[in-house]
Amino acid sequence: MKYVISLLxxxxxxxxxxxxxxxxxxxLDILKVIGSEVFGLPVAHDVDPMYSSIVYDxxxxxxxxxxxxxxxxxxxxxxxxxxxRNPLADPYILGVSSGASVGAVSTLFxxxxxPFLGIFTLPVIxxxxxxxxxxxxxxxxxKIDRTMRVETIILAGIIFSAFLGSVIxxxxxxxxxELQQIIGxxxxxxxxRGWSYVGIILPFLVIGSLLLLMNTKxxxxxxxxxxxxxxxxxxxxxxxxMILIAGSILTGAAVAVSGTIGFVGLVIPHLxxxxxxxxxxxxxxxxxxxxxxxxxxxxxFSRSIISPQVLPVGVVTALxxxxxxxxxxxxxxxxx
Amino acid sequence: xxxxxxVVVLILLLGFLIACSNGEGTEEPVTENETETEGxxxxxxxxxxxxxxxxxxxxxxxxxxxxxxxxxxxxxPSNTEIIFALEQGEKIVGVTDNDTYPEEVTDxxxxxxxxxxxxxxxxxxxxxxxxxxxxxxxxxxAFEQLESADVNVFIVKDTTTVEGTYETIETIxxxxxxxxESEQLVADMQAEFEEIEEMTATVPEEDRKSVFYEIAPAPxxxxxxxxxxxxxxxxxxxxxxxxxxxxxxPGIDPExxxxxxxxxxxxxxxxxVDKAKxxxxxxxxxxxxxxxxxxxxYDVDADxxxxxxxxxxxxxxxxxxxxYPELFDEE
Numbered sequence: 001m002k003y004v005i006s007l008l009x010x011x012x013x014x015x016x017x018x019x020x021x022x023x024x025x026x027x028l029d030i031l032k033v034i035g036s037e038v039f040g041l042p043v044a045h046d047v048d049p050m051y052s053s054i055v056y057d058x059x060x061x062x063x064x065x066x067x068x069x070x071x072x073x074x075x076x077x078x079x080x081x082x083x084x085r086n087p088l089a090d091p092y093i094l095g096v097s098s099g100a101s102v103g104a105v106s107t108l109f110x111x112x113x114x115p116f117l118g119i120f121t122l123p124v125i126x127x128x129x130x131x132x133x134x135x136x137x138x139x140x141x142x143k144i145d146r147t148m149r150v151e152t153i154i155l156a157g158i159i160f161s162a163f164l165g166s167v168i169x170x171x172x173x174x175x176x177x178e179l180q181q182i183i184g185x186x187x188x189x190x191x192x193r194g195w196s197y198v199g200i201i202l203p204f205l206v207i208g209s210l211l212l213l214m215n216t217k218x219x220x221x222x223x224x225x226x227x228x229x230x231x232x233x234x235x236x237x238x239x240x241x242m243i244l245i246a247g248s249i250l251t252g253a254a255v256a257v258s259g260t261i262g263f264v265g266l267v268i269p270h271l272x273x274x275x276x277x278x279x280x281x282x283x284x285x286x287x288x289x290x291x292x293x294x295x296x297x298x299x300x301f302s303r304s305i306i307s308p309q310v311l312p313v314g315v316v317t318a319l320x321x322x323x324x325x326x327x328x329x330x331x332x333x334x335x336x
Numbered sequence: 337x338x339x340x341x342x343v344v345v346l347i348l349l350l351g352f353l354i355a356c357s358n359g360e361g362t363e364e365p366v367t368e369n370e371t372e373t374e375g376x377x378x379x380x381x382x383x384x385x386x387x388x389x390x391x392x393x394x395x396x397x398x399x400x401x402x403x404x405x406x407x408x409x410x411x412x413p414s415n416t417e418i419i420f421a422l423e424q425g426e427k428i429v430g431v432t433d434n435d436t437y438p439e440e441v442t443d444x445x446x447x448x449x450x451x452x453x454x455x456x457x458x459x460x461x462x463x464x465x466x467x468x469x470x471x472x473x474x475x476x477x478a479f480e481q482l483e484s485a486d487v488n489v490f491i492v493k494d495t496t497t498v499e500g501t502y503e504t505i506e507t508i509x510x511x512x513x514x515x516x517e518s519e520q521l522v523a524d525m526q527a528e529f530e531e532i533e534e535m536t537a538t539v540p541e542e543d544r545k546s547v548f549y550e551i552a553p554a555p556x557x558x559x560x561x562x563x564x565x566x567x568x569x570x571x572x573x574x575x576x577x578x579x580x581x582x583x584x585x586p587g588i589d590p591e592x593x594x595x596x597x598x599x600x601x602x603x604x605x606x607x608x609v610d611k612a613k614x615x616x617x618x619x620x621x622x623x624x625x626x627x628x629x630x631x632x633x634y635d636v637d638a639d640x641x642x643x644x645x646x647x648x649x650x651x652x653x654x655x656x657x658x659x660y661p662e663l664f665d666e667e
Contacts, residue, residue, distance in 0.1 A: 022589050050594060053621040053624050184555070189555060308586075310589045
């Protein structure tokens with residue numbers, strides 16, 4: 001049942017987001033365009049070419065990208081919160097997003113463009129710096145504390161976040177012309193990324209979420225405490241590493257394609273847990289669907305509320321998300 | 337850290353974005369109080385420079401100059417350009433990092449950018465500091481410090497019109513003792529703008545073009561709406577601003593651009609983005625847009641088209657030639 005609700009929520013938000021925009025496109029036309037462009041069906045194409053390029057080239061990739069980013073952040077957040085047994089943990093806690101941001105911001109600042117990569121220079125560099133950051137953070141944590149206790153990992157993450165954060169501030173302080181691009185990127189957006197960005201994040205999402213979904217039972221055990229998990233026969237060290245890396249890959253890829261979109265990774269897992277319980281076997285996939293639907297809807301909101309102007313989706317997520325989450329908390333309290 | 341950064345970034349966005357969105361030029365409107373009182377309150381003869389004079393600036397402060405200023409600090413590129421155009425460039429002792437024109441400015445001492453170093457300005461011992469209304473929002477305290485150090489500060493009123501630019505030129509001319517030169521400069525500009533208007537007026541109504549400005553590249557496209565110099569220049573060249581129903585400098589949904597379907601797209605970020613024209617032409621989903629289908633995408637200089645100064649004429653010519661190249665072929 002909970003899966004049906006989540007799936008309906010996801011599909012509903014996708015259809016709404018594809019149909020609504022500066023130009024409203026009827027659902028039937030959307031299906032025609034998707035049918036002919038995506039699946040190559042011989043659908044009678046009487047749809048205005050302007051509509052079909054809006055739907056296929058702009059809106060569809062945007063909606064799908066928002067969904068993938070939302071799913072990545074939500075599942076990574078759910079896994080980190082379980083693993084670190086910390087309700088304040090979010091996908092950015094290990095400094096991965098700061099790492100990815102430094103990569104992206106430097107790319108914009110120095111106007112780096114690697115031959116053959118072209119416009120993909122930014123996401124590629126950003127993912128690389130994100131991965132590098134995880135490795136350094138984990139290495140650093142291990143240096144301090146061989147058993148890598150949860151507190152140590154969080155502390156290492158905070159140190160690196162703070163350091164990389166100030167590197168970003170430094171670049172912002174020094175920047176001139178590129179300021180707006182940098183700020184636009186940092187605020188987070190899924191606008192005008194096109195299909196290629198969908199292709200960039202998809203493999204990371206598949207690998208990362210499969211790794212996490214393979215570890216749901218272990219996450220359940222570890223949320224009871226690492227010692228208990230060890231007694232239950234979980235190879236804590238190995239599993240922990242696996243979850244940390246998988247979550248970081250997801251986060252790094254999400255930040256690389258869309259910038260730092262806050263709130264989704266922190267609150268969607270909480271919300272899902274409040275609605276359907278803390279069992280990671282269900283929590284992780286449900287968080288993915290809810291996260292995807294949520295980001296699709298907030299992106300829709302961000303581009304339609306003052307259309308044709310757009311708001312940065314990273315601003316809107318918390319703007320809508322926080323009150324919604326607050327309401328759910330209060331409702332839950334009343335029920336109990 | 338992240339939260340903090342986002343807040344900082346948001347504040348920066350709301351402020352700087354608007355002012356800095358045109359590359360080096362930072363003289364664009366933040367406030368729109370068009371009717372702000374400004375101008376001289378001292379009676380003086382036309383075309384004559386008499387001192388002492390008292391002026392009220394855009395911030396409402398009175399400035400009294402006992403004699404013609406010999407040492408000027410200019411805090412915004414448009415002021416600098418005006419002073420040089422009035423052939424008083426040698427009086428400038430300090431500029432900002434944003435100054436790029438004329439070439440000589442790069443040899444001058446820089447006192448900062450939108451935020452400036454008050455101590456450095458004091459050390460230059462200026463007779464007058466020419467600030468700008470848009471800059472006041474970013475450096476309120478610094479301006480107060482200058483005032484309290486008894487430095488003569490004059491805040492030039494912000495403008496989004498050609499007419500306002502004339503007024504600015506005349507005001508600055510009077511302050512720095514170049515009234516005659518400023519009147520001449522304005523007359524020259526007026527003549528050229530008239531020429532542009534007359535020339536583009538010959539375009540038949542059915543050939544009138546709609547133009548979309550891109551002042552920041554994809555993915556986050558920003559445009560110039562109503563109440564901007566860029567918009568005003570389009571009126572002079574008898575073209576329509578596709579985003580003319582928007583106010584100021586809005587970020588715009590790419591879908592909306594496709595729907596607006598402009599005849600011409602003009603970018604202003606070619607100086608810091610590689611292949612500005614190509615990235616518009618190759619943009620996903622834009623193939624059906626008139627401007628892209630007919631390869632009517634141009635990049636113009638951001639400084640000449642957005643700085644309210646003497647080179648606005650050059651900017652207007654550049655835009656006219658981009659929108660109606662056929663008028664220029666015949667010559």
